[in-house]
Amino acid sequence: MIKKLFLLFIIIGAGYYYWTTRPISHGPGIVAPDAPVQRDIPKVPDISYKDFTLDPKAEIQLESRILSIKRYSDIYTDLTKTDVVFGWGAMSDEENLTSLFVGQEDRTLSLKIANPPIDPPEIWTHISNMHLIPSTEEISDKINSLRKGHIVRLKGYLVDARSHTNVWELKTSLNRTDRGKNSSELLWVKTLTTQH
DSSP, X not given: OHHHHHHHHHHHHHHHHHHHHSOOOOOSSOSOOSOOEEEEOSOOOOEEETTEEXXXXXEEEEEEEXXXXXXXXXXXXXXXXXXXXXXXXXXXXXXXXTTXXXXXXXXXXXXXXXSOSSOHHHHHTTEEEEEEEESSHHHHHHHHTOOTTOEEEEEEEEEEEEESSSOOEEOOOOOSSOOSTTOOEEEEEEEEEEEO
């Protein structure tokens, strides 16, 4: 009897995990048409966050589709645990995503293109990997609940970060066209909402 109950709990737990983490499908069509909007800002006071100092560089607002999401345990985890690859325009169209592999490795966007549905330069200018820093516990909970396929609306600052304890710095990218190791945005998230 106990074994059967245990097995039942495992099945229920596995089902719940799958249901709450499964990718969200939208079908063909662009679901996030607009590119992120970035604005230069006058000097904003540094933000103190845990053992870090954040230096705001620009204001950003976006509505984009999550193409990949990864949670890390590394030197940067206390600052930013979650990285998200966002796509907009043609890269929010599910039809264009079926022949692409979008992933993340070592805090960097990984993109494998077998039969590109659109020109590769357009792919790269409609996609970005962002390190998310929650400004509140509520935002942190929302980030923890994000799934591949979510349409996310958020506002915040692109920031450079300096660690007080480990004596390292992490700088944000300020454009959507760079690639490689230092091309990710470091984003202090002030507001975040999702839709399926």
